Amino acid sequence: MERTLISQVSQNINKEILIKGRVINLRKMGGISFALIQDYSGVIQTVWEKEKEIKMGDAVEVKGSARQDERAKGGYEIVGSEIKVLAASIEEYPFDLSKNILNLQLTTLLDNRTLSLRHPSVQAIFKLYNILLQGYERVMRQEGFSEIKTPKLLGAASEGGANFFKVQYYDKSAYLAQSPQLYKQIMVGALERVFEIGSVFRAEPSFTTRHLSEYISLDAEMGFIAGWHDVTAMLTKILREVFGLLAREGAEYLKLHNAEISQVPEEIPHLKLAEMKKIIAKKYKYNVSEDTDIDPEGERLASQYAKEEFNSDFIFLTHYPWAHRPFYTMPDPENSQDTYGFDLIFKGVELVTGSQRIHLYKQLVDNMKKKGVKPAGLEFYLEVFKFAMPPHGGWAIGSERLIQQVLGLKNVKEAVLFPRDVKRLSP
Amino acid sequence: MERTLISQVSQNINKEILIKGRVINLRKMGGISFALIQDYSGVIQTVWEKEKEIKMGDAVEVKGSARQDERAKGGYEIVGSEIKVLAASIEEYPFDLSKNILNLQLTTLLDNRTLSLRHPSVQAIFKLYNILLQGYERVMRQEGFSEIKTPKLLGAASEGGANFFKVQYYDKSAYLAQSPQLYKQIMVGALERVFEIGSVFRAEPSFTTRHLSEYISLDAEMGFIAGWHDVTAMLTKILREVFGLLAREGAEYLKLHNAEISQVPEEIPHLKLAEMKKIIAKKYKYNVSEDTDIDPEGERLASQYAKEEFNSDFIFLTHYPWAHRPFYTMPDPENSQDTYGFDLIFKGVELVTGSQRIHLYKQLVDNMKKKGVKPAGLEFYLEVFKFAMPPHGGWAIGSERLIQQVLGLKNVKEAVLFPRDVKRLSP
Numbered sequence: 001m002e003r004t005l006i007s008q009v010s011q012n013i014n015k016e017i018l019i020k021g022r023v024i025n026l027r028k029m030g031g032i033s034f035a036l037i038q039d040y041s042g043v044i045q046t047v048w049e050k051e052k053e054i055k056m057g058d059a060v061e062v063k064g065s066a067r068q069d070e071r072a073k074g075g076y077e078i079v080g081s082e083i084k085v086l087a088a089s090i091e092e093y094p095f096d097l098s099k100n101i102l103n104l105q106l107t108t109l110l111d112n113r114t115l116s117l118r119h120p121s122v123q124a125i126f127k128l129y130n131i132l133l134q135g136y137e138r139v140m141r142q143e144g145f146s147e148i149k150t151p152k153l154l155g156a157a158s159e160g161g162a163n164f165f166k167v168q169y170y171d172k173s174a175y176l177a178q179s180p181q182l183y184k185q186i187m188v189g190a191l192e193r194v195f196e197i198g199s200v201f202r203a204e205p206s207f208t209t210r211h212l213s214e215y216i217s218l219d220a221e222m223g224f225i226a227g228w229h230d231v232t233a234m235l236t237k238i239l240r241e242v243f244g245l246l247a248r249e250g251a252e253y254l255k256l257h258n259a260e261i262s263q264v265p266e267e268i269p270h271l272k273l274a275e276m277k278k279i280i281a282k283k284y285k286y287n288v289s290e291d292t293d294i295d296p297e298g299e300r301l302a303s304q305y306a307k308e309e310f311n312s313d314f315i316f317l318t319h320y321p322w323a324h325r326p327f328y329t330m331p332d333p334e335n336s337q338d339t340y341g342f343d344l345i346f347k348g349v350e351l352v353t354g355s356q357r358i359h360l361y362k363q364l365v366d367n368m369k370k371k372g373v374k375p376a377g378l379e380f381y382l383e384v385f386k387f388a389m390p391p392h393g394g395w396a397i398g399s400e401r402l403i404q405q406v407l408g409l410k411n412v413k414e415a416v417l418f419p420r421d422v423k424r425l426s427p
Numbered sequence: 428m429e430r431t432l433i434s435q436v437s438q439n440i441n442k443e444i445l446i447k448g449r450v451i452n453l454r455k456m457g458g459i460s461f462a463l464i465q466d467y468s469g470v471i472q473t474v475w476e477k478e479k480e481i482k483m484g485d486a487v488e489v490k491g492s493a494r495q496d497e498r499a500k501g502g503y504e505i506v507g508s509e510i511k512v513l514a515a516s517i518e519e520y521p522f523d524l525s526k527n528i529l530n531l532q533l534t535t536l537l538d539n540r541t542l543s544l545r546h547p548s549v550q551a552i553f554k555l556y557n558i559l560l561q562g563y564e565r566v567m568r569q570e571g572f573s574e575i576k577t578p579k580l581l582g583a584a585s586e587g588g589a590n591f592f593k594v595q596y597y598d599k600s601a602y603l604a605q606s607p608q609l610y611k612q613i614m615v616g617a618l619e620r621v622f623e624i625g626s627v628f629r630a631e632p633s634f635t636t637r638h639l640s641e642y643i644s645l646d647a648e649m650g651f652i653a654g655w656h657d658v659t660a661m662l663t664k665i666l667r668e669v670f671g672l673l674a675r676e677g678a679e680y681l682k683l684h685n686a687e688i689s690q691v692p693e694e695i696p697h698l699k700l701a702e703m704k705k706i707i708a709k710k711y712k713y714n715v716s717e718d719t720d721i722d723p724e725g726e727r728l729a730s731q732y733a734k735e736e737f738n739s740d741f742i743f744l745t746h747y748p749w750a751h752r753p754f755y756t757m758p759d760p761e762n763s764q765d766t767y768g769f770d771l772i773f774k775g776v777e778l779v780t781g782s783q784r785i786h787l788y789k790q791l792v793d794n795m796k797k798k799g800v801k802p803a804g805l806e807f808y809l810e811v812f813k814f815a816m817p818p819h820g821g822w823a824i825g826s827e828r829l830i831q832q833v834l835g836l837k838n839v840k841e842a843v844l845f846p847r848d849v850k851r852l853s854p
């Protein structure tokens with residue numbers, strides 16, 4: 001007998017069908033036993049007059065007759081006639097899959113990651129993540145961006161900064177890419193509009209709820225822009241469509257987390273960072289330290305302001321200071337202390353970093369000198385600016401952080417299948 | 428004036444428009460100069476009555492009037508009125524972008540990679556690659572697979588074998604993933620059908636035309652299969668759709684390489700590897716060495732046989748020997764020397780490796796013992812098999828090799844934006 005997917009049961013009423021899946025709940029009531037079965041397409045209740053030799057978590061094959069039943073979840077159930085255990089659990093689960101496990105300690109969930117991933121609420125996170133990737137892939141192409149894959153093994157710790165992982169590369173040393181920045185810029189010279197979904201690596205020896213040693217960055221870079229506004233406008237368009245898709249296709253997963261998708265405004269409000277800091281100081285009596293561009297509390301308050309003033313979960317902070325932005329960021333010609341660099345703050349946290357980049361060779365070399373960035377290891381990148389790079393800019397979105405903020409997860413690690421940090425390198 | 432994309436010129440006949448792009452050809456004829464301009468949407472000829480101060484490779488903005496002209500490439504051209512150089516080339520290109528550069532030495536192309544990528548024929552490779560990714564992403568979802576991202580930093584060189592890259596990970600050692608194998612299997616226990624498009628790393632100190640130190644693997648894994656046939660059947664379905672998309676959407680890029688897309692048969696012919704070797708020995712007088720499963724010459728002849736016998740560019744070789752397949756491969760119960768592992772050979776080269784996997788804990792542990800694989804570092808993986816893993820299997824496709832074979836490129840490095848090998852770690 002051919003397998004019927006659980007999502008197709010409603011189209012097979014009163015027929016004898018075969019389903020396959022995992023037992024995710026078992027209960028008895030008045031001599032009748034019920035087993036909830038899950039496959040990749042959905043969940044259905046099976047009903048048994050006699051008790052069967054099955055356990056929670058077993059992988060099974062069920063033959064039975066499909067019928068409508070308003071009391072069953074989804075409105076359908078299967079009256080079972082035969083059950084076959086394809087693989088049995090030989091140990092007890094460390095938690096009850098039929099209960100809410102999201103209120104367990106994060107370390108419990110992560111130490112037992114291979115099993116906590118079998119819980120519907122945890123699965124919902126990654127079903128939503130799948131929709132995020134689908135949305136980004138689809139919408140970027142609609143806007144003429146080509147998907148690229150750039151190397152993660154680099155010959156030099158090229159963007160500066162200390163938080164690189166070092167790799168033993170044959171008889172040399174290599175470094176893991178902290179971002180596809182230099183390569184995506186080079187690709188603007190070739191394909192003009194490019195995007196990448198790829199692993200990035202950050203040796204961040206910090207224990208915060210928002211840092212990871214390895215994550216997936218949603219990158220983009222576009223050429224022939226008139227200015228940084230073209231970049232924020234394109235990003236807004238992309239986010240509107242992606243968030244729309246998350247709302248439409250992810251409804252059931254959002255519901256499991258009592259989450260609602262934020263409306264992305266047609267025009268996201270934006271303010272210069274310096275102005276925002278003044279507002280925060282005046283309105284919320286909080287002074288961001290002079291040593292930094294903005295700190296987590298500042299981001300939180302900027303978001304609060306955006307909500308109060310514009311009823312928006314998003315706000316662009318623009319014109320980040322030259323001292324805090326990398327060498328490739330276009331300086332503001334009207335104020336050399338500032339740049340055309342921006343962040344997008346979403347629900348209190350930085351979600352996207354972007355900027356217009358320097359595209360003229362001489363300006364780039366000058367800016368590097370001023371910043372004290374040595375050209376060693378960057379020759380391949382610098383070289384391309386001798387060959388007419390068009391005005392360009394782009395962004396990087398932290399994909400896991402986006403899901404974290406959408407679902408209101410306490411820790412970004414919950415949005416990663418197998419997270420990596422200072423202590424965690426397995427599973 | 429708003430920018431008009433080159434692909435939209437045909438809809439703006441006799442209007443004054445503004446285009447932006449790169450000059451990829453310049454010539455003069457009878458006092459008139461022609462400049463071919465490329466943007467991400469296409470290429471168009473611009474015509475100038477007076478000579479202009481522009482050079483090959485410049486990034487420009489052109490105002491002019493659009494008109495039909497049968498002599499122009501694409502049937503349209505722009506009679507230029509104004510040209511503005513947004514960024515000028517300040518050095519000479521190492522090759523002529525208007526000529527065929529694909530017959531240059533590969534080292535010349537790769538040493539100057541940031542510029543060779545600006546040639547339309549080279550761009551065509553990556554436009555096609557973009558369609559491959561698009562196709563895989565779309566078709567896998569149609570079949571109910573969720574896209575996942577698994578870690579590339581591993582705590583142990585877990586699949587065995589020596590060709591791992593070692594990473595300094597805080598105060599520990601980590602290893603770069605050679606494949607998402609163990610993680611995608613674990614995910615079958617959670618989401619049943621998963622796929623991943625991700626970087627894999629192989630410390631292969633060999634100089635062949637088909638090896639890379641870093642590449643992009645198109646992985647998949649599916650649960651509740653009835654046997655390995657379910658895996659090869661799904662793979663066939665996926666490839667039929669992906670190759671169909673490449674043919675439809677990639678026509679102009681294929682043409683630049685005089686390439687035609689192979690027809691993927693509804694059922695790809697398959698033969699046991701041992702039988703294939705006998706046929707090769709008898710028909711082509713070639714004996715594959717006893718020490719290996721199959722060698723490159725054997726693969727080439729297997730393909731020749733598939734073409735002669737079945738008129739197919741594809742052939743599955745099945746039942747690979749137990750000695751040459753990893754510990755997680757399901758042994759053939761009818762012949763313990765063989766496994767349910769297969770390769771898909773495409774135009775003479777292994778394109779896909781796949782198998783049914785062992786799904787029962789005891790069998791897995793026994794098989795590891797027989798193979799001498801130590802469980803150290805694999806505990807997280809083994810553990811999950813105590814909790815009812817359904818019968819499952821999957822595959823890994825070398826994405827760059829697929830494009831190489833489709834386009835008939837001599838070296839797989841041509842299908843990688845910035846290839847990595849023993850000697851090449853930059854750009």
